[in-house]
Amino acid sequence: MLTTALIVLVAAAPPAKSQALLDKGKQSFMTNCVACHGEKGAGDGPGAIALNPKPRNYAKDPFKQGDKPEDIFKTLQTGVPNTAMVAFGHLSEEERWALVYWVLELKGGPSPAPAAAAPVDAGTKAPEKPAKKK
């Protein structure tokens, strides 16, 4: 567990998911990604027709490069070699995290919120109040 926390500390710590970040991610997705991935991430953007391999349907197909926030961040950082998926390392880290969360939003299902990163924020967040018993 401690090792996980340390690894997360060394890698870029994901910012907390927020509506503002999701909005930013969506906006960036509509500019940078929609041509191939399609508005809903179904892999049906107009640019995808000629691609081989084609982008997957985020909601239906398993992610080849991993679907943890850190995996997607890395995909954006490095791109996927020998595919049309180019690197987006020129985007700011914040924008890439925003995209990560938007991709996961399109993916749907249980949100793999960066629970592993929780210890990183432990000092900065007010401790959660224990739920009151009724």
Ligand code: HEC
């Ligand atoms: C020029 C077309 C193109 C653009 C633009 C593009 N992608 Fe991709 N993307 C692809 C292709 C093709 C793949 C599939 C690569 C493969 O088969 O592994 C892919 C794969 C991915 C994956 C990995 C999915 C998996 O299976 O693990 C993620 C995440 C992703 N793209 C996100 C994005 C985001 C976010 C953007 C915008 C910032 C973007 N892509 C822009 C073509 C594109």
